Amino acid sequence: MNESTRLSAQDWARAALKAIADGGLAAVAVEPLARTLGVTKGSFYAHYRNRDELIAAALTEWSRGHGADGLAEFAAITDPARRLRELLTVVVQAVQPLAPSVHLSLLGDRNDPRVRDAVRRVDQARLELLARTYRELGLPPDRAASRARVAYGAILGLQHLAQTDPDAPRSAVLADEAVAVFLP
Incomplete structure (x- = not known):
């Protein structure tokens, strides 16, 4: 070969x-x-x-794996509280100190239309799943959308902090905190 x-x-x-x-x-x-x-x-x-x-x-590979297709396993969880708990736990535990991030690196190239489109697809899929979950937990649509944005912003913020802080708290501790803060 x-x-x-x-x-x-x-x-x-x-x-x-x-x-x-x-x-x-x-x-x-x-x-x-x-x-x-x-x-x-x-x-x-x-x-x-x-x-x-x-x-x-x-x-395309990144947006497929980190957008709707990558979230399908979580979207299939019928209990919204369990879905949110598992989603937050998995995502926050994946944040590792000093680990490079495709998402954060792409933000530096956000003026490139290809990047802008890929990031928009991933962000939209993630926000839609979070907002749907919050609606299913009983929040009105506007509040569910706002809560989804704040939760997602916090996750991206943890990724950002992890890029520069080798002494960041362990991801398991952060995952527990994220669940405590963002699960109503």
Whole structure:
């Protein structure tokens, strides 16, 4: 098997996402990614015509995995209190000190229409699930939408703080606090 068939287009997209997490769109470059993946540029060109196609594929991969498709497991939980508890616990426990974040890195490139669209899709899916959950917990629609925004903002804020604070509290403690604050 030659090297161009060993790696899939998805392997390249995932490597691009890691690069984005580490340094934004500017970090997506074919030669460094090929070195990281242990292949030559020929493997890249077996899947993509150019860097822009790779970026588009990476953003699609990210928005699919972190938007509605990535939330399907939580959306299927019928008890809204359990759904919110599990969602907050999983998301907050995933926040690790000094860990790069695709989402936060993309915000630096928010003027790029591709990035703006991908971030909007992910944010919208997350906010819709949170708002639906709060409505099911009995909040009126306007208040449910506001509570969803505040909860989501807090989660993004924890990601931001974790990027710079190696001494951040353990994620399990933060998850318990998030559940206590955001579960009515």
